Amino acid sequence: MGDDRLIDGLTAPQREAVTRLDGPLLVLAGAGSGKTRVITRRAALLATAVARPDEVLAITFTNKAAGEMRERILALGVGGGAWGRGRMWICTFHSLCARLLREFGQAVGVQPCYTIFDESDKRSVIREAIGAVGLSPDNWRPRTIEAAISDAKNRMLGPADYAEQARDFSEKTIARVYDEYQARLAGQNGCDFDDLLMHVATLLQNRPEIQAELSRRFRYLLIDEYQDTNHAQYQIATLLASSHRNICVTGDPDQSIYAWRGADIRNILDFEKDYPDAVTVRLEQNYRSSGAILSAASSLISNNKLRKDKTLWTEKEFGPPVRIWECEDELEEADRIAVDIQTHCAAGGAAGDAAIFYRVNAVTRVLEDALRNSGIPYQIARGVEFYNRKEIKDVIAYLRAVVNPADEVAVVRAAGTPTRGIGKVTIERLKTFASQTGISIGEAVARINEIETLKPARKKVAPFAKLIAQIRGMPPRPVGDIVEAVLLNSGLEASLRAAGDVDNNPLENVYELVSAARQYDEQNPEGSLADWLQQISLVSDTDAIELTGGSVTLMTLHAAKGLEFPIVYMVGLEEDLLPHRRAVEGADGEIEEERRLCFVGVTRAMERLTLTHARFRMIRGVTERTMASRFLAELPAEEVEYHELERTVDRSRAHRGEYNDADNEGIDVSRFQPGRTVEHPEYGRGRVLGVEARGKSVYVRIHFENEGARSFALDYATLDLIES
DNA sequence: GTATCTATAATTTTT
DNA sequence: TTATAGATAC
Numbered sequence A: 001m002g003d004d005r006l007i008d009g010l011t012a013p014q015r016e017a018v019t020r021l022d023g024p025l026l027v028l029a030g031a032g033s034g035k036t037r038v039i040t041r042r043a044a045l046l047a048t049a050v051a052r053p054d055e056v057l058a059i060t061f062t063n064k065a066a067g068e069m070r071e072r073i074l075a076l077g078v079g080g081g082a083w084g085r086g087r088m089w090i091c092t093f094h095s096l097c098a099r100l101l102r103e104f105g106q107a108v109g110v111q112p113c114y115t116i117f118d119e120s121d122k123r124s125v126i127r128e129a130i131g132a133v134g135l136s137p138d139n140w141r142p143r144t145i146e147a148a149i150s151d152a153k154n155r156m157l158g159p160a161d162y163a164e165q166a167r168d169f170s171e172k173t174i175a176r177v178y179d180e181y182q183a184r185l186a187g188q189n190g191c192d193f194d195d196l197l198m199h200v201a202t203l204l205q206n207r208p209e210i211q212a213e214l215s216r217r218f219r220y221l222l223i224d225e226y227q228d229t230n231h232a233q234y235q236i237a238t239l240l241a242s243s244h245r246n247i248c249v250t251g252d253p254d255q256s257i258y259a260w261r262g263a264d265i266r267n268i269l270d271f272e273k274d275y276p277d278a279v280t281v282r283l284e285q286n287y288r289s290s291g292a293i294l295s296a297a298s299s300l301i302s303n304n305k306l307r308k309d310k311t312l313w314t315e316k317e318f319g320p321p322v323r324i325w326e327c328e329d330e331l332e333e334a335d336r337i338a339v340d341i342q343t344h345c346a347a348g349g350a351a352g353d354a355a356i357f358y359r360v361n362a363v364t365r366v367l368e369d370a371l372r373n374s375g376i377p378y379q380i381a382r383g384v385e386f387y388n389r390k391e392i393k394d395v396i397a398y399l400r401a402v403v404n405p406a407d408e409v410a411v412v413r414a415a416g417t418p419t420r421g422i423g424k425v426t427i428e429r430l431k432t433f434a435s436q437t438g439i440s441i442g443e444a445v446a447r448i449n450e451i452e453t454l455k456p457a458r459k460k461v462a463p464f465a466k467l468i469a470q471i472r473g474m475p476p477r478p479v480g481d482i483v484e485a486v487l488l489n490s491g492l493e494a495s496l497r498a499a500g501d502v503d504n505n506p507l508e509n510v511y512e513l514v515s516a517a518r519q520y521d522e523q524n525p526e527g528s529l530a531d532w533l534q535q536i537s538l539v540s541d542t543d544a545i546e547l548t549g550g551s552v553t554l555m556t557l558h559a560a561k562g563l564e565f566p567i568v569y570m571v572g573l574e575e576d577l578l579p580h581r582r583a584v585e586g587a588d589g590e591i592e593e594e595r596r597l598c599f600v601g602v603t604r605a606m607e608r609l610t611l612t613h614a615r616f617r618m619i620r621g622v623t624e625r626t627m628a629s630r631f632l633a634e635l636p637a638e639e640v641e642y643h644e645l646e647r648t649v650d651r652s653r654a655h656r657g658e659y660n661d662a663d664n665e666g667i668d669v670s671r672f673q674p675g676r677t678v679e680h681p682e683y684g685r686g687r688v689l690g691v692e693a694r695g696k697s698v699y700v701r702i703h704f705e706n707e708g709a710r711s712f713a714l715d716y717a718t719l720d721l722i723e724s
Numbered sequence B: 001g002t003a004t005c006t007a008t009a010a011t012t013t014t015t
Numbered sequence C: 001t002t003a004t005a006g007a008t009a010c
Helices: A010-020 A037-052 A063-076 A093-108 A119-132 A143-156 A159-165 A169-187 A195-205 A208-217 A231-241 A291-301 A331-346 A361-373 A384-388 A388-404 A408-416 A424-437 A441-446 A460-471 A479-488 A492-498 A504-523 A531-538 A581-585 A588-602
Strands: A025-031 A057-062 A089-092 A219-224 A247-251 A280-283 A323-328 A355-360 A378-380 A552-556 A565-570 A605-619 A621-627 A639-645 A675-678 A683-693 A697-704 A708-713 A720-721
Touching: A010 A280, A010 A639, A025 A037, A037 A057, A037 A063, A037 A219, A037 A247, A057 A063, A057 A093, A063 A089, A089 A093, A093 A195, A093 A231, A093 A531, A119 A143, A119 A169, A119 A408, A143 A195, A143 A231, A143 A331, A159 A169, A159 A492, A195 A208, A195 A231, A208 A231, A219 A231, A219 A605, A231 A247, A291 A588, A291 A605, A323 A331, A331 A355, A331 A361, A331 A605, A355 A361, A361 A378, A361 A552, A378 A531, A384 A388, A388 A408, A388 A460, A388 A479, A388 A492, A388 A504, A388 A531, A408 A424, A408 A441, A408 A460, A424 A441, A424 A460, A460 A479, A479 A492, A479 A504, A479 A531, A504 A531, A531 A720, A565 A588, A581 A588
Parallel strands: A025 A247, A025 A280, A057 A089, A057 A219, A219 A247, A323 A605, A323 A639, A355 A552, A355 A565, A378 A552, A565 A605
Antiparallel strands: A605 A621, A675 A683, A675 A720, A683 A697, A697 A708
């Protein structure tokens, strides 16, 4: 069967995972266990031994991972000409669904020319919906409502389902907004990210003939990072596999870090229940990290209670110990990292060997400054930022308006930029006419002569209407020509020519967009404007990382999943940052997810790992005392190298008297782990909520049954720990 | 109808 | 610290 090259050099379990082609297969792949190697070879083997390439559907977590997988399969050089005829489907859940909706969406009320609404489009529609049901955005925060709706969609609850299960006033109100929001999206023929999944899952559920056709089309399924799938994704996977059951999922419960986005770890834990005949393969040998790093990782993750026990092992040598650096503040933290990287480079190492991970994006600025000042090249994973720029969104608004005339968000934005005398009142009149006539806003623009109310403004709208009609009349490709036409004919180019300076040049950005379109044209001989728009709507931060580049990579811990670097720094190992405050205050399970996040970061390192924490950190303009992360105390103490604060070199703000130092050393906060029960002489028994530093003292917050939450200064409180 | 200013709020992680 | 929404001035 197949090509021997595909199984060369594999261990027994790896070989099993590659060659057991039919039936349900669960691959529990520990960090660094060669999983990518296994799934690429498996995909290649499937496509050469038992199926046509286009009968294989491989689903990855990011576009980046999809691209890499495609390259690696090509590099295997198997299958020869077979690749040309029908390409293997390698995509993310979202891009798969986006494609399927274009083909089958009408069955769930989505027109083929639908457009994808990003977070800010979603925000503006939500605001409208909140207003339309008679609420005020001051009392009903769009953020909160968005989160609730997103959560509902991930659980496949439509507005009606959600309303049915809504219990309290808050949920019932959200249900009204959800209903309105969804109606508005449908009216604009738009889908948000969550809709892509929910609609396809519903489609597969309600239309057996489509489900049958698709499971015939995709005879073999391969799903990576299965621990991070949500319910809608689970349904899609299940329904696609239901007739042939050739479903292989890979993942690692210890690396589940997206519960906040609706991911349900039970999907992977229950795989064997869903498919009782499933074969399970465990990959537990780690080929990536040194003994020291692996030992730290194992020690850390063993603190999770809700966990299937698993032991990673390595044949690699122990190597240098994991370092923990205590720094005065975030400036010193960044400086020390920069100096360390410089030392590495001076010794002949490459900057590209190193990566810096952090919990929140907000901490990047100081790191960037330090690297820039030291002349160290760096890259930051934030690809969406380009598409979030104002001038880019302006151009894209025109394109969306051309593709989908009902896309009100886009039409309104395009009509108003550059300013051409179309204001609020005119827009309202267009909207009113559209809804009275039962047409889309785009059509209303095309039929301005029929709109009585538009007397003087008609002259202002006419050129815009003409432009849209002209662009719409162009052939759907090459896309580059369309983008360029929009740019030149809309007046955007002219208005940008005047603006801009050296380090922020919108005109340049906009031309970069034209280049991106031209590049797309070259790579996709059959691509259309709609396809390109779909593709750029789904780019993520991680997609932009250049792994072969010669620069230090900065990214969030979430973005780091699936990658590896010889040298890793993790910054901000502090309570309230990692674990994040939201998790500390939240349910018990959330701390475990933070720990898994930390574990993911640690296991990215191959040779050298440095964890840092600062005693003081400025957060949104205010410098605060911090406490070392509990996770640091969970590392094997005798194996790590602890670097205390270097008091001789004081580059910190404290030195300049910008804040008062606090003498909190030596306080054992670990005794008061959140969740522990304590006894207070006056208030009786209570539960520890958390420990926090404020000003010069450290406080412990306790929740008492009768008294509610109270804080005590740790130095003076008379609290007894009760064994639980 | 448009531009500018001010106040205000809010900050986890991402397809 | 930063972005954004709303108010105000032109």
